Amino acid sequence: MGAVTVCIPDELEIAFRRITRQKYGDKQGRLSRGATEAFYDWCRKEGFEYSHPEDENVQCE
Template identity: 70%
Template sequence: MGCVTICISDELEIAFRRLVRLKYGEKQGKISRGATEAIFDWCQRERIKLLDEDQLLEDE
């Protein structure tokens, strides 16, 4: 399993922790679970954008 260290603003960290707690409760590993979900969702959106852009270039 990989490990990623990031620096984010205090405001974003507070908001993220609050939302993770609301969604997953006080379970151990909730921050990792929320971060994994967020990164996965971002990767999916970016992949779709790149595929759409690639399709547009092929159509030209």
């Protein structure tokens, strides 16, 4: 499993955290899960097709 560190505007971080909390609840790993979903969606939009297992459990070590 890879790890990515990014710098984003504060407003985007706040919105992202709110959305992931609404969608995934207060479960551990919700930010990783939301980011993974966003990366898959962006790759698809750019023409790279990857499967996106909905129940994939993303954990950083």
